[in-house]
Amino acid sequence: MLSDKRLARLFSSQRLSSAGKRLAFMPAALLLAACATSTTNTTEPAAMPRPAEQAARPAAPAVPTQEELTLKSLVALQDRLYRVAAPLIVNNSELCKANARNLLGFTAKNRYSYSKEYVAAAQQALGLGDRLQIMGVLEGSAAARAGVRPGDGILAVEGQRLPEGENAERQAATILAPIVTGRSSVKLSLLRQGEEVAINVPLTYACAYGFELGNTDNVNAYSDGHRVLVTRGLMNFARTDDELAYVLAKEMAHNALAHPARQRTSATAGGIIDNLTRIRPDMSTMNGLAGIKPMPQDLDAMADKLAMYMLARANYKLDGVVPFWRRLAAQYPPGTLNAYTALHPSTGYRITIMERTIKDVRAKQAAKKPVMP
Template identity: 55%
Template sequence: MHVVVEPTGQHRRSSLIALGVAALLSACATPAPTTAPESVQASVTKPLTPPAIVASPAPVVSSAEETALRQLVSLQDRLDRVAGPLLVNNPALCKRNARRLLGFTAKTKYSYSTEFIPAAQKLLNLDERLRVTGVLAGSGADKVGVLRGDSLIAVNNKVLPQGANAERQAASLLAPMVTARGNVKLTVLRENRQIVLDVPLTMACAFRIELGNTDAVNAYSDGYRVLVTRGMLAYVKSDKELAYVLAREMAHNALSHPIRLRSSATIAGVIDNLIRINPDLGMVNGTAGIKPYSQEIDAAADVTGLFMAARAGYDIDGASTFWQGLASQYPVAALNGYTALHPATAYRIAALDKATSDLHAKEAMQKPLLP
């Protein structure tokens, strides 16, 4: 079971987190239906006795806070939904970043910055206990029927922590379990019943997928995370186009480009800033100190990203048109835009066109889709 845990209180928690040992699919999402599929292999057992949760008064939430949280939830949900197939279907291309994951994300109300805790409690029904907020399609958790809205009680009969540090403490508890096992026994609370699910771990790319709170049309990867800005989400016209962006940044990580170019720390600082509810946009003026990628490195990410998208089931035939259109609308002169960091458009398009032909040839001959 992969648990994704970061410090609470300062940053908005986000998606598909993977801290080396464990990763929950982190999605800011509204609770889902609480009926499991018929195929779920679950059992009701003698209840464990986790610490009781003391009911607190209904929080007062302003309409502005409610609207802002709903928008964050919606955008992050889209990111996670599109990223899911890319993560699950590409461990062979993620190389050192592939990990065994449980395939879901859990949050408490403290997973949000202080100003959003009341809204998270009211709108998302979050409290002191870790609650599933997203399930990765095709993962072990999905197959055995883990549902959004399930409260996490225990794993392998060890009661999970509650409160402000629950995510971090749960990660420490789960780390040795996922290293040594192929599955875990998860106890959840659903409709006032404790249900035990035997969850197989899923090999996947262990990249965290983040939402950047800026209208600049950009995306970043620091070797471990992928961030897509609010502006880029507004620009892409379909999930397919969003998959192109995500896959390409995942490819930079898989190929260790930020680390090899010694830009990982600089990009990590940009991502840390942009995942804040109110980022310092002055820190990301221009290229934010990030050196533009060379044409050879960018083309390598284009090709690997294209194969990642195809392996995930996305239509790749529009990739060249998409990147050409983005470069035309946001050229190199737009210093806080994507093309400023990836300026070799003509070289990249040529590499993409060749890779598209090669990929279709491999599909026709039923060969493995590997670059």
């Protein structure tokens, strides 16, 4: 949602409201109690229900398919990822350097945004059709303040109708790129509860990173210079949103400092991200370190220092930073291949830099100075 390589990134995100909660439930059937009014002897057995009475009984609720349950679970995790990322990207444009630009501030998908076997599930469980629909709005963005809502269908941008159907995301990306460039706001035509609504949406200057969910239980995260991926396993390991923010800020810092390019891992990490975002990733390619070189101590420390400032500027709590990374390293030591600490092995040195930086950040906050490295 938060980058421009796919429509979800062009529509950049959030706090994002949960699309997974907008399920297409059938209306509750009216329960009818049929009372006998005949003068039949009360000692006789009760009459069997007539066909009309049987038809009046409510139908049993539809049982969600496995595809619907899977999709809802993934969407809930992605919603959390966007929600936690929102303050980090909105409040750190000054620290993202060349990776900051104007964003629309919301994500959009249709039922064809998912792989073929999940198209029907996206329609039933998420209420998606052929038209692109806003899935979530970036908390703190101009789009949120302008009144853009999850569930709005997108009809047109600056008077240009957006495509529908199977290739809508790709085609919309081609249309939106030149529209967004050089503008401070865009006019949206939205479909809301059956009525067309026109909204002028100021663009939000923010870090233009994509945030992706890795569909695997491995406890890891990756950055390729433009995107950040956090696996389902690491999201589950993070007990609070603050702990998840520690991971996101660290990977954002690697991107801002161009570490993937410096390490020449951009292409490899990008391939891993592409793979792990699939509904069924090819885990045979994830053996060992999956081709990623462990991050050198000095580069890791640079990213940790920048991450502390990003977290503070986004108003995340710094008290839990050191305990979180210690707990992760203790549970998944460097020898645990395909886990975060194997790619970031210098935990002791990293913690020294974190503690020093947190003191500097707090001193600047106490003196009411700009929270900048």
